[in-house]
Amino acid sequence: MEKKNYIVGIDIGSSNIVMIVGSKSASGEMVIDAIVSKPAQGVKAGVIENLNQVSECIKAAKAEIEEELNIRISEAYAGFSGAYVSCAPLSDHVYARNPQTGISQSDVDALFLRMKEVIAPDNEVILERIPQNFTVDGSQEVKDPVGSFGRRLSSTFNFILSDKTPLDRLNMVFRLSGLQLAGAYANAMIVAEAVLSEDEKSDGAVVVDLGGSTTNVVIYHGSVIRHIAAIPIGANSINRDIQLNGIPERSVESLKKKYGSAIAEFVSEQKLIQIPSMGSRSKGGVLRRNLAAIIEARLTDIAEFVKAEIKDSGYSSRLSFGVVLTGGSASIEHIDELFRRVTGYDVRVATAECGLDDMSRSQIESPAHTAAVALLLKGAEHGACSVTAKFAGISPRVPQSPTPTPTPTPPTPPTRPITTPIPTPTPTPTPTTPIQNDNGGEEQNDNQADDQQNSGGKKRGGFLDWIKVGITKATDGINKTFDGTGDDEIL
Numbered sequence: 001m002e003k004k005n006y007i008v009g010i011d012i013g014s015s016n017i018v019m020i021v022g023s024k025s026a027s028g029e030m031v032i033d034a035i036v037s038k039p040a041q042g043v044k045a046g047v048i049e050n051l052n053q054v055s056e057c058i059k060a061a062k063a064e065i066e067e068e069l070n071i072r073i074s075e076a077y078a079g080f081s082g083a084y085v086s087c088a089p090l091s092d093h094v095y096a097r098n099p100q101t102g103i104s105q106s107d108v109d110a111l112f113l114r115m116k117e118v119i120a121p122d123n124e125v126i127l128e129r130i131p132q133n134f135t136v137d138g139s140q141e142v143k144d145p146v147g148s149f150g151r152r153l154s155s156t157f158n159f160i161l162s163d164k165t166p167l168d169r170l171n172m173v174f175r176l177s178g179l180q181l182a183g184a185y186a187n188a189m190i191v192a193e194a195v196l197s198e199d200e201k202s203d204g205a206v207v208v209d210l211g212g213s214t215t216n217v218v219i220y221h222g223s224v225i226r227h228i229a230a231i232p233i234g235a236n237s238i239n240r241d242i243q244l245n246g247i248p249e250r251s252v253e254s255l256k257k258k259y260g261s262a263i264a265e266f267v268s269e270q271k272l273i274q275i276p277s278m279g280s281r282s283k284g285g286v287l288r289r290n291l292a293a294i295i296e297a298r299l300t301d302i303a304e305f306v307k308a309e310i311k312d313s314g315y316s317s318r319l320s321f322g323v324v325l326t327g328g329s330a331s332i333e334h335i336d337e338l339f340r341r342v343t344g345y346d347v348r349v350a351t352a353e354c355g356l357d358d359m360s361r362s363q364i365e366s367p368a369h370t371a372a373v374a375l376l377l378k379g380a381e382h383g384a385c386s387v388t389a390k391f392a393g394i395s396p397r398v399p400q401s402p403t404p405t406p407t408p409t410p411p412t413p414p415t416r417p418i419t420t421p422i423p424t425p426t427p428t429p430t431p432t433t434p435i436q437n438d439n440g441g442e443e444q445n446d447n448q449a450d451d452q453q454n455s456g457g458k459k460r461g462g463f464l465d466w467i468k469v470g471i472t473k474a475t476d477g478i479n480k481t482f483d484g485t486g487d488d489e490i491l
Contacts, residue, residue, distance in 0.1 A: 005384035006033070008076035009375035010058060011187070012170065014043050015212030015236065015328065017054070018372040019061035019076075021069065021387075022380070025357055030380060032360040034068050035369065036061045045213040045232060046082025048169040055176035062177065066390070075180040075386035077379040078170055079371055081187040083214055083230040084163035089132065090118065093154040102149045103136060115157045125167060127186055128160040130225055160228060162186065182385055185378055187371045188216040188228050194352035194374035195326050196220060203320035208306055208339070209371065210327035212236045215302055217309045219319070227313035231305045235329040238298045245294065247286060251275050255291065257331070262299050262338040264292040295332065303342035310343070322346035328368040352377065 004023040007030075011018040020035045038057045042050030062073055094110045096103050112131075120126045133141045136150035145153055167184060174181045192207040201220045209216040211234045219227040239252045247255060255275070261267045267289045274285040306323070310316050322345030325335060336347040352373035353361050364373055379385070 004033075004387075006071070006073075006387040007376055007379040008073055008182075008385045008387065009079065009372055009379050010061075010076050011079040011372040011375055012043060012046075012048070012054070012173075013040055013081070013212055013371070014046055014214070014234070016040050016368075017043075017057045017061060018369060019058070019065055020369070020372040020376050021065055021071075021073075022360075022376045024380065027357075029357040030355050030360065030377060031357050032363055032373070032376070034065045035363065035372065036064050037369075040212075046080060046211075046230075047084070047166050048173055051169065051173050051176055054173045058173065058177040058179070062179070070390050072388050072390050073179070073385070074388075075182050076174070077182045077375055077382075077385070078174065078184045079187045079190065079375040080166065080170060080184060081209070081211055081214055081216055081230065081371070082166060083232045084166055085127075085186045085188055085216075085228065085230055086161050087225075087228040088159045088161060089156050090115070090159055091154065091156040093152050096151055096153060099149070099151045102147050103145045103153050105146050107153050108134075108146060111153055111155055115155075118159070120159075120161060123164050124161050125164050126159055127162050128158075128189070130158040130160065132156045132158050132224060132226065158225065158227075160186065160189065160225075180386065183379065183382060185375065186228075187211075187374070188218050188230065189225065190374040190378045191216070191326060191352070191371055192218040192220060192225065194354065194377055195324055195350040195370065197354075198223070200321040200324070204315060204318045205321040205324055206306070206310055206319055206345075207324045207326065210235060210302070210325065210329040211371075212328070215306070215327075217306055219310065219313050219315050221315050221318050226315055227309070229309045231302065231309070233298075233302055233305070235327075238295055238329070241294045241298055242291065245286060245290070247275065255286075256295065259288050259291060260295050261288075261292040261333045262296055262335040264289050264296050266334055267292045296338065299329075299332070299335065299338055300342060303339050306339070307343045319345060322348075325349045326351065326367040326370040328366075330367040355380075 007022050009020045009022075011020075016037045017040045018035065018037045021033045022030050023033055025031050038061050040054070041057060042048060042053030048054050066072060092111065092114050094107055094114065096107050098104070115129050115131075118126075118129075133156055134143070134145040135141050135154045136145055136148045137152055138154065139150070142148055170184055171181055187209065191209050195207060196205055201223045204219075204221040207216075207218045207220070209218075213232070213234045213236055215231040215234050217227070217229045217231065218225060238256065239249075242252045242256065243249055255273065259273050271288040272285050273288055273291065310319070323339055323343055325339060325347060326349065329335070330349050336349055339345075339347045349367060350370070351364055351367045352370045353364070355377055356364075356373070364370075
């Protein structure tokens with residue numbers, strides 16, 4: 001067997017759990033060696049709710065890939081998403097040690113050290129600390145402050161936060177699956193890195209990742225992540241609306257992918273999609289334009305919330321490259337036109353292609369596997385996983401006599417301790433005086449964090465109420481014009 005340094009990634013989604021294995025070619029490009037997707041069970045809104053169901057799903061995907069590649073996997077990276085990932089800005093400053101010679105690198109390091117000492121609120125962990133800007137003596141923003149003359153160096157950092165409980169459950173489900181966790185990354189961040197070009201990151205773009213239960217929104221500008229939000233509504237809400245019209249659950253996803261459209265007016269209203277599982281009725285099916293009306297209504301809701309997040313970020317006027325859509329539902333026909341109409345920005349649909357060889361790019365033409373590929377690329381930056389050949393170094397024996405020769409036992413795969421790079425709060429006493437902002441006020445405490453979460457829920461107007469909204473009005477009168485011509489059927 002050819003010796004390879006494999007990178008293994010597992011994307012834990014609400015709809016599907018995707019396991020991907022890749023390796024680098026001689027030219028340095030990433031090659032996708034295998035990818036397996038299993039329907040997710042035990043995951044709700046990105047949170048693992050049943051350890052056994054999720055671990056069994058991971059084991060099934062792992063066994064299939066190990067059989068295909070004749071390897072044994074004992075370590076993997078994980079990608080996760082959910083409404084529990086958020087961001088919070090915090091500003092601070094330090095004074096130059098020698099104002100006569102200007103700001104030095106040691107002054108910048110001192111500012112970073114102060115930010116590193118900030119602890120997360122209870123039951124939260126800090127995933128990333130991202131500097132947003134630097135200013136010297138409160139003057140114009142500078143990209144590199146070293147060498148600038150001034151007495152005070154200030155900066156605002158964007159803290160990417162996650163609830164601690166979902167990450168603890170992720171560790172537990174990996175152990176139940178017989179795997180070590182090489183690292184865990186928020187999909188919102190790694191997907192944005194994978195689908196945007198350097199120009200898009202610099203001049204401004206918003207990435208919208210349409211997941212099953214959540215929609216991640218990430219805004220880049222000046223080559224820095226400026227805003228992250230998770231909207232607790234996704235493709236599953238579209239499926240539920242379709243089911244409310246009497247469509248069997250097992251037919252919903254294929255119906256949406258094969259015949260769905262994000263804009264009803266682009267679809268002929270006299271096209272009937274027959275569904276055999278609905279019974280023996282001669283007209284047992286749904287009009288394609290009715291289906292499009294359902295999809296359009298829910299996607300319009302999502303697009304409206306994306307527009308609101310962009311406005312709240314403060315970067316609505318600085319997105320030169322507009323909106324980039326990805327995720328499973330981004331493949332719905334005319335979805336780019338719908339988002340263009342709602343948000344007013346240029347829109348494109350993207351997959352994670354950068355850094356892949358030509359053969360691998362042809363494997364992921366759909367944006368459904370963008371998060372898994374982004375995780376593979378991120379893992380490659382940090383190193384290969386612990387993967388061994390099932391029968392490495394063992395030659396088959398030929399019996400010399402009628403007496404059967406016992407088959408040698410395969411060697412036990414080597415293991416190595418892994419320190420999971422999930423940030424955890426330092427168990428130091430909470431400082432009596434929190435870091436102050438430039439105006440002398442406290443930046444954020446636990447109650448304020450709760451208030452922000454509650455206000456975020458109020459701002460979105462109650463998602464549960466939407467699920468109950470009928471779609472009868474959107475489809476009234478369509479059946480009256482049906483003449484039964486040009487019927488389609490799901491096979």
